Amino acid sequence: MTGLQIHMHHFGLSVPDLDASIAWYTETLDFELDFTYDIATLSARAAFLRHGNLRVELFEVAGAVPSPDTVQDLRVHGLKHVAMAVGDITATRDILRRRGVEFLADPAQVPGSGGDQYAFIRDNNGILIELFEMHTT
Incomplete structure (x- = not known):
């Protein structure tokens, strides 16, 4: 099967x-x-x-x-963000910053992942988007 x-x-x-x-x-x-x-x-x-x-x-x-404030929205079940895979999170951050995108924090490593990295941005409506770089060996 x-x-x-x-x-x-x-x-x-x-x-x-x-x-x-x-x-x-x-x-x-x-x-x-x-x-x-x-x-x-x-x-x-x-x-x-x-x-x-x-x-x-x-x-x-x-x-x-609009959706409620992001922190309060975590108290409501349902989709909270979308994640998009990127090849190089640092290069992606640099390009998007030049395009006026504000990052909520610098890229960080996913605990226990072996090197995966993530960062969050918001679109023009405030929707949370995660950028995700998978660690390759």
Whole structure:
């Protein structure tokens, strides 16, 4: 019997301004716009963006409200951040800083990982994004 064949296809983010978020993800993280569409039943506009095999789906829904403060949000079950793999976290940090991205802290090693490193940034809406470099031997 073969196990399930599962891999990440995309993650979805609710944003207050679809056009501003498309601009941020394309200009800052080098995503490319695949397509946009409307969801009439939700009064929503949406877009799929791609960076290699990684995709993000952005939703602008009329009347949506922001998430609570990040620290308080940890007290509510559900998705808390998205993580994107990078080849060199230091080089990625340097590029993104030149593009105006503020890091919440310098890259740090994941305890017990053997050398994996991570750092956190926020997108133009304050959504938490983890950048993750896997240690190679």
